[in-house]
Amino acid sequence: MIHDKNRIRKLFRIIIFTILTSCLVGCGAQKKSFSQAEDSGIIVGFSQIGAESAWRTCNTRSVQDAAAERGVQLVYANAEQKQENQIKALRSFIAYQVDVIAFIPIVTDGWDNVLQEARDAGIPVLVTDRKIDVADQSLYAGFIGTDSLKEGRDAGLFILNKFKDKRERFAETNEYINIVELFGTEGSSVAIGRAEGFREVLKGHPEFRIVYSKSGDFLRSKGYELAVEFLGMYDDIDAIFSHNDGMSLGAIEAIEERGLRPGTDIVIVTIDAQQAAIDALRAGKVNCVIECNPKTGPEIIKLAERLAAGENIPRLQYVHEEVFYETDDLSLIEPRGY
Known part of the structure; x- marks a missing residue:
């Protein structure tokens, strides 16, 4: 009986996932057939702030590629530089029972209510790239991004x-x-x-x-x-x-x-x-x-998998970054890819 209930819940989430990826704003959501989805792992809702630059596009692509490589279902939403769009996307992720939410906050404030809703639903939240300011730091699991x-x-x-x-x-x-x-x-x-x-x-x-x-x-x-x-x-x-x-x-x-x-x-x-x-x-x-560094996708997906498995993650994790000076041997800099 328990096995049947879990199977029904999984099938429900697969159907909802298919609907959600077609409804949310943003190209590039990772879509798979029902047979593929049934064999895949977790579902991650990812809210990006926009596509205003080559950096931002590269960052989105990094997350999408990493999810595809790991067999993670990614629901991608482009907020188009509006916090209200992000909050709507996060609430959609909650309604459709994603396993983990990862998002890049446009601004630091205004996230307490929606993050409380995520916690009430038992969905861990990973903040990336930009930090947030909330009254209760336990509303999100951790941060990974730039210093x-x-x-x-x-x-x-x-x-x-x-x-x-x-x-x-x-x-x-x-x-x-x-x-x-x-x-x-x-x-x-x-x-x-x-x-x-x-x-x-x-x-x-x-x-x-x-x-x-x-x-x-x-x-x-x-x-x-x-x-x-x-x-x-x-x-x-x-x-x-x-x-x-x-x-x-x-x-x-x-x-x-x-x-x-x-x-x-x-x-x-x-x-x-x-x-x-x-x-x-x-x-x-x-x-x-x-x-x-915009290429944070692999680390974001690995952390999401750990959260979905019920593990703790570091509260604060910075990515490696370099500084390039006019006096450097600039011929040694490899193509950036963005």
């Missing part, structure tokens, strides 16, 4: 070293080193962490001042728009700290349109390490590229 605080620190350390000579002359010249910050999405943990880490390193160095800091939502088009704005406001920008490559590439377009040389007239530090940013580094248009 945004370290990324900001790495950017600050490069700026300190790059302007060493000008810093040492500051007491005599009183010439400030003026920095523009292209901020990520307001309220996102990665933007908050990168800004905090950057300022932490520059603290105690009065020769640096951030004269302009605005959100470009990690979008290339907005990076261009912001650059047009700050270039019209200031004639003495020394450096740009951009929270992602998309905004950096947009800013480079605006800088060149103004007749300036990115990487020479204005030092540029960027985060992500997309192929386009590495190419710009090789061309001398960018001075430092800090990697934000």
